[in-house]
Amino acid sequence: MNRRSLPELAPEQRRILVVNAKGGCGKTTLTTNLAALYASMEVDTALVDHDPQGSSSQWLKARGESRPPIQGVAPWKHTADASTTRSFQMRLAFEARRVVIDTPAALSASDFGRWLREADRIVIPVLPSAIDIKAGARFIGDLLLDRHYRSKPVPLAVVANRVRRNTLVFQKLERFLISLRIPFVATFRDLQGYVRAAESGDGLFELARGGDDQEWASFVRLIRWIEAPTSPRVIG
Ligand SMILES: Nc1ncnc2c1ncn2[C@@H]1O[C@H](COP(=O)(O)OP(=O)(O)O)[C@@H](O)[C@H]1O
Numbered sequence: 001m002n003r004r005s006l007p008e009l010a011p012e013q014r015r016i017l018v019v020n021a022k023g024g025c026g027k028t029t030l031t032t033n034l035a036a037l038y039a040s041m042e043v044d045t046a047l048v049d050h051d052p053q054g055s056s057s058q059w060l061k062a063r064g065e066s067r068p069p070i071q072g073v074a075p076w077k078h079t080a081d082a083s084t085t086r087s088f089q090m091r092l093a094f095e096a097r098r099v100v101i102d103t104p105a106a107l108s109a110s111d112f113g114r115w116l117r118e119a120d121r122i123v124i125p126v127l128p129s130a131i132d133i134k135a136g137a138r139f140i141g142d143l144l145l146d147r148h149y150r151s152k153p154v155p156l157a158v159v160a161n162r163v164r165r166n167t168l169v170f171q172k173l174e175r176f177l178i179s180l181r182i183p184f185v186a187t188f189r190d191l192q193g194y195v196r197a198a199e200s201g202d203g204l205f206e207l208a209r210g211g212d213d214q215e216w217a218s219f220v221r222l223i224r225w226i227e228a229p230t231s232p233r234v235i236g
Pocket residue numbers: 022023024025026027028029030055105161162163188189190191192194195198
């Protein structure tokens with residue numbers, strides 16, 4: 001892992017839920033990279049994979065033994081009669097200091113409520129296309145109205161993912177977010193390194209020429225936001 005410095009961590013636990021109803025926007029990429037970064041800081045890190053497709057579990061399986069360890073939990077792997085194992089595993093994972101939670105694209109309201117209760121921070125990745133931005137805005141609108149969210153309104157932020165050139169396309173989304181006082185915390189570029197890292201069970205910065213200073217700065221911004229003390233969001 002690259003030895004560039006990362007922000008100080010908050011003393012208390014953080015569970016970071018990565019969500020968006022849209023598939024392919026980078027939920028798994030963001031989850032695995034955040035887990036790798038936290039693990040590189042020698043923090044007890046867990047990765048919870050709520051997606052039955054199991055992409056982040058596969059990533060963890062491919063992860064080399066010499067890499068900083070990450071504890072993995074895939075709750076969907078356990079059937080109802082194995083619920084004791086499941087709750088035991090979940091409890092273990094939720095004792096970790098940093099818990100990064102990956103979710104599937106299609107969310108049912110009841111699943112969503114359960115996952116929201118598990119979260120201290122919510123991160124929503126959005127791709128730079130008109131369709132994705134529209135879907136992202138709708139998702140955020142629904143989330144803010146969700147009764148589970150309203151009963152426990154934890155901080156949420158949006159990150160742009162797979163950005164190639166300028167971020168002009170995000171201007172509409174930015175205006176929408178400003179009106180809701182939701183921060184647009186970081187922009188991640190479209191890099192081949194993410195695809196390679198996904199295959200080898202690494203974080204981008206664990207690869208030899210994985211990421212540069214610009215990409216690092218984006219992760220620093222995101223982690224800083226995650227680690228900041230909670231400021232209660234006023235919901236109108
Ligand atoms: N910033 C990025 N640069 C390049 N490829 C990316 C980036 N983010 C995601 N991808 C690729 O896009 C595809 C979908 O990303 P993924 O993280 O699996 O999305 P989701 O979990 O939301 O469905 C994967 O093949 C992944 O490797």
